[in-house]
Amino acid sequence: MITGLDMDRRNLLKWSAIVPLAAAAPYTALAAVPQGVDALVIDRRHWPAGTPTPLAGLAAPQLFTIDGDVTQLWYQTLDPIWRKPGFVLGGVTGSDALFVLEVLAGDRGRRVTQRRVLDPVVAGLQPVSWIIAPHHPSVKG
């Protein structure tokens, strides 16, 4: 299932803001934030209640947050983007949210090209760090 992804073609610097953040994050998931992607999805459920969200510190042009449900993100943003060639998406989300995104991505010729299951499972939620990239010739950039 897992195919290689040409990470070099992406501007890693774009995500350099994440690195200091990862050290400060209350949750180890942040340390596994994928790099070198066009946009990043963060699942807010992985922050313990009451912890100030560190995301405010991210000046990323394309940073998306969800609370488990991917509907709005996909419908408003990803679906139109995924209909066109290119676009590498990374994320740290619950496995439930990734399951839905992975199926939707498949519709548009995209695959999960990296998947890292993270610890710990909190309240039944399994965090996963992942990358979804174009796969079918019709969307390869």
Added chain:
Amino acid sequence: MTTPKGISAQVFADGLAEMRSAVGADWVFTSQEDLHTYRDFYSVLWDEPDERVASAAVAPASVEEVQAVVRAANARGIPVYPISTGRNLGYGGAAPVYSGSVVIDLKRMNRIIDVDEGNASCLVEPGVSYFDMYRHLQETGSKLWLDVPDPGWGSMVGNALDSGGGYTAAPYRGHFEAQCGIEAVLGDGELFRTGMGALPGSETWQQYKMGIGPSLDGLFRQSSLGVVTKMGFWLFPQPEAYLSASIDLQRFEDVEPLVDLFNELEYGNIFNGMPSITSPVLTRGNPMMFQPVPEPEVMNRMVEETGLPAWRATAGFYGPEKVIRAQWEYMRDRFSAQFQNVTFKENQFVKLPLSAEDMQKVSKARFGVPSLEIFSVGSNGFGDFNPSDGHIWFSAIIPRTGKGLVEANRVMRRECARLGIPLFMFSPAVTCWTRSFVLFAAVPVYKDGRNKELRDNVQEIIRICAQHGWGEYRCPPAFQDAVMDSYSFNNNILRRVNERIKDALDPNGIISAGRYGVWPKHLRGGRG
């Protein structure tokens, strides 16, 4: 590359080559990685030798391409399995019923051919998802609603063909009931249309279902007779308002007259939203888990001790505010006249279209708004539900009476407990269809070898339900033979007639072999 049983590698390669020349090489899939996406992620046979898997997949973009693919298969006896969006999770996913079939993936045929505002109808290709149609209606400023199932990523066509349902008003939420006109490619590649679609030049295909002679739409419901390439649907003219209201009753003995009166009011068009009957005292811990109905005196004592009602009937009303308020008032009068100790509650009233604020508060499917939030409900506390592990639905039609509801609850809960079937949702009295009750139970499936026992147990439940006269209306492929077997009147004449039709319309038996227990002649002996 695996080949379908009985087809030589050479013949299969030939067939795929012909399909490639019809649809383009990029749209025929044979790699393991590609075929993985056509597995049923909720399969009760996951990773076992008998798991139903595709040998290849092909994605045509037009009716002509579908015809070419079917002809290529028919000439060689290659089994094919059409899907629309292939999201049939809980009932088989995107995988074929007969392992080794070539999946005909119709996602690329996603044109909304027509939305007729005046006739409140549409004509769509199979790849049109609920989200696609919703977007179209929003962008064109249409005043029409569609009716959606809980997950909005499926297709209007695929969902309706498997007899799916949604949550708005009665004529729309039974999706096959709301269809009006089907076009299908038959096993020999011929193009067929039902109803007024058979009359060249007719403008009434989406107005009058039946056309002339026997009504043939049903041939394509849960069937193995064609690849549906177009389907018409009636859409719901946006109502002015919605009201959800409930009626609480305090005694076990109220259930029978409650259901009778509820039925009379729904069938008399006093309310048109989805009916549901539950028991607050028996769903205390979890609204999704209806506990076993105890003996009358025990239940009445529980009611006294907890202060919770024995029964709650909830009705939805769609229409002009004045009208639906009058309907609700009439309903209250009727219940007050018949029951002592009845209480009423307005759960929700909203004017339509929904404001942005209301949109955040409502259950979207009741308003025809597609969503995927169901896949995150497990983590919101509605039962132990993880979408990546999966579940199957057990969906039996039970009598629409108080007695029937109680008996189905007791038998199912008792037998599931005896067999150790872990349920995470159990709701014995809802319906998407007119004049029926469905007992829905969600049963978790596993990826770690526990499925064999689960399968045996579900087969046993199918048998027990059949002994009581309750039959599933829809089920995953692993149980389709057993369920079809249970419809056994006159030595299974239902299946035998289906087989005769299958032999006549698809003599080479290439389309959707085994779907809902109907196998082509050459596979019938061993049932696939």
